[in-house]
Amino acid sequence: QVQLVESGGGSVLAGGSLRLSCVASGRAFSLRTMGWFRQAPGKEREFVASVNWSDFMSYYADSVKGRFTISRDNAKNTVYLQMNSLKPEDTAVYYCAASGAGSTSVRNEYESWGQGTQVTVSS
Numbered sequence: 796q797v798q799l800v801e802s803g804g805g806s807v808l809a810g811g812s813l814r815l816s817c818v819a820s821g822r823a824f825s826l827r828t829m830g831w832f833r834q835a836p837g838k839e840r841e842f843v844a845s846v847n848w849s850d851f852m853s854y855y856a857d858s859v860k861g862r863f864t865i866s867r868d869n870a871k872n873t874v875y876l877q878m879n880s881l882k883p884e885d886t887a888v889y890y891c892a893a894s895g896a897g898s899t900s901v902r903n904e905y906e907s908w909g910q911g912t913q914v915t916v917s918s
Contacts, residue, residue: 796907797821799891804912807881811916815876817891817909828894829867829874830905833887833914840890842900844876854898859885881916888913 803815815831830845844865846853853865864877874891889912892905899905 797823797827797893799893799907799909801889801891801909801912804889804914806915806917809882809916809918811881812877812879813881813914815878815889815891815912815914817874817876819872819874819893821872823893823895826895827907828896828898829865830892830894830900831865831874831876832890832892832902832905833885834890834911835884835887838887840902842902843889845894845898845900846874847898852898854900856900878914881914883916883918886914886916 798820801817826848831843832840833843834840842856844855846865846867862880867874891909893907894905896904
Protein backbone atom coordinates (compact mmCIF):
# COMPACT_ATOMS: atom_id res chain seq x y z
CA GLN A 796 0.00 0.00 0.00
CA VAL A 797 0.91 3.62 -0.36
CA GLN A 798 0.03 6.49 1.93
CA LEU A 799 -1.62 9.45 0.24
CA VAL A 800 -1.98 13.09 1.29
CA GLU A 801 -4.05 15.54 -0.75
CA SER A 802 -3.78 19.32 -0.83
CA GLY A 803 -4.93 22.26 -2.91
CA GLY A 804 -8.62 22.35 -2.16
CA GLY A 805 -10.43 25.57 -1.38
CA SER A 806 -13.26 27.89 -2.34
CA VAL A 807 -13.58 29.41 -5.77
CA LEU A 808 -16.17 31.17 -7.89
CA ALA A 809 -17.80 29.39 -10.80
CA GLY A 810 -15.53 29.53 -13.84
CA GLY A 811 -12.41 29.52 -11.71
CA SER A 812 -9.61 26.99 -11.40
CA LEU A 813 -7.91 24.91 -8.74
CA ARG A 814 -5.09 22.41 -8.81
CA LEU A 815 -5.15 19.49 -6.42
CA SER A 816 -2.01 17.60 -5.50
CA CYS A 817 -1.57 14.19 -3.95
CA VAL A 818 1.77 13.12 -2.54
CA ALA A 819 2.39 9.43 -2.02
CA SER A 820 4.81 7.70 0.25
CA GLY A 821 6.00 4.20 -0.48
CA ARG A 822 8.13 2.71 -3.21
CA ALA A 823 5.16 1.27 -5.05
CA PHE A 824 3.79 4.61 -6.26
CA SER A 825 5.21 4.30 -9.76
CA LEU A 826 3.50 0.93 -10.18
CA ARG A 827 0.05 2.12 -9.27
CA THR A 828 -2.80 3.49 -11.29
CA MET A 829 -3.68 6.77 -9.60
CA GLY A 830 -7.17 8.13 -9.49
CA TRP A 831 -9.26 10.99 -8.21
CA PHE A 832 -12.74 10.50 -6.83
CA ARG A 833 -15.17 12.94 -5.27
CA GLN A 834 -18.08 12.80 -2.89
CA ALA A 835 -20.72 15.48 -2.55
CA PRO A 836 -22.97 15.63 0.54
CA GLY A 837 -25.60 12.92 0.44
CA LYS A 838 -24.14 11.31 -2.67
CA GLU A 839 -22.02 8.28 -3.49
CA ARG A 840 -18.30 8.66 -4.03
CA GLU A 841 -17.79 8.90 -7.78
CA PHE A 842 -14.92 8.48 -10.20
CA VAL A 843 -13.40 11.65 -11.61
CA ALA A 844 -10.18 10.68 -13.41
CA SER A 845 -7.34 8.18 -13.46
CA VAL A 846 -3.86 7.89 -14.94
CA ASN A 847 -1.98 4.66 -15.64
CA TRP A 848 1.44 3.99 -14.22
CA SER A 849 2.90 2.49 -17.40
CA ASP A 850 1.73 4.48 -20.41
CA PHE A 851 0.35 7.50 -18.55
CA MET A 852 -2.97 7.14 -20.36
CA SER A 853 -5.68 9.11 -18.63
CA TYR A 854 -9.42 8.57 -18.32
CA TYR A 855 -12.19 10.91 -17.24
CA ALA A 856 -15.76 10.92 -16.14
CA ASP A 857 -18.00 12.49 -18.76
CA SER A 858 -18.93 15.26 -16.34
CA VAL A 859 -15.36 16.60 -16.21
CA LYS A 860 -14.02 15.86 -19.71
CA GLY A 861 -12.50 18.91 -21.31
CA ARG A 862 -12.33 20.77 -17.98
CA PHE A 863 -10.14 18.61 -15.73
CA THR A 864 -6.68 17.21 -16.42
CA ILE A 865 -4.96 14.49 -14.42
CA SER A 866 -1.20 14.12 -14.51
CA ARG A 867 1.52 12.41 -12.51
CA ASP A 868 5.17 12.85 -11.76
CA ASN A 869 6.64 9.54 -10.67
CA ALA A 870 9.95 11.16 -9.71
CA LYS A 871 8.06 13.29 -7.17
CA ASN A 872 5.55 10.59 -6.16
CA THR A 873 2.82 13.09 -6.96
CA VAL A 874 -0.40 13.10 -8.93
CA TYR A 875 -2.24 16.29 -9.86
CA LEU A 876 -5.74 17.25 -10.84
CA GLN A 877 -6.01 20.54 -12.70
CA MET A 878 -9.61 21.73 -12.56
CA ASN A 879 -10.71 24.53 -14.88
CA SER A 880 -14.10 26.06 -15.63
CA LEU A 881 -15.36 24.90 -12.28
CA LYS A 882 -19.09 24.63 -11.70
CA PRO A 883 -21.11 24.62 -8.47
CA GLU A 884 -21.88 20.93 -9.10
CA ASP A 885 -18.15 20.20 -8.78
CA THR A 886 -18.42 20.99 -5.08
CA ALA A 887 -17.32 17.90 -3.15
CA VAL A 888 -14.59 16.34 -1.09
CA TYR A 889 -11.95 15.11 -3.52
CA TYR A 890 -10.02 11.94 -2.75
CA CYS A 891 -6.81 10.63 -4.22
CA ALA A 892 -6.54 6.85 -4.57
CA ALA A 893 -4.09 4.20 -5.71
CA SER A 894 -4.83 0.92 -7.45
CA GLY A 895 -2.66 -2.08 -8.22
CA ALA A 896 -5.05 -2.94 -11.03
CA GLY A 897 -4.83 -1.48 -14.49
CA SER A 898 -6.76 1.57 -15.49
CA THR A 899 -10.03 1.48 -13.63
CA SER A 900 -12.88 3.70 -12.58
CA VAL A 901 -14.20 1.14 -10.08
CA ARG A 902 -13.93 2.44 -6.54
CA ASN A 903 -13.44 -1.01 -4.97
CA GLU A 904 -10.35 -1.64 -7.09
CA TYR A 905 -8.48 1.15 -5.33
CA GLU A 906 -6.81 -0.11 -2.16
CA SER A 907 -5.23 3.10 -0.82
CA TRP A 908 -7.04 6.39 -0.14
CA GLY A 909 -6.16 9.84 1.10
CA GLN A 910 -8.28 11.68 3.65
CA GLY A 911 -9.70 14.08 1.10
CA THR A 912 -9.66 17.80 0.39
CA GLN A 913 -12.72 20.04 0.16
CA VAL A 914 -13.51 21.91 -3.04
CA THR A 915 -16.32 24.45 -2.91
CA VAL A 916 -17.53 26.27 -6.03
CA SER A 917 -19.99 29.09 -5.59
CA SER A 918 -22.08 30.78 -8.26
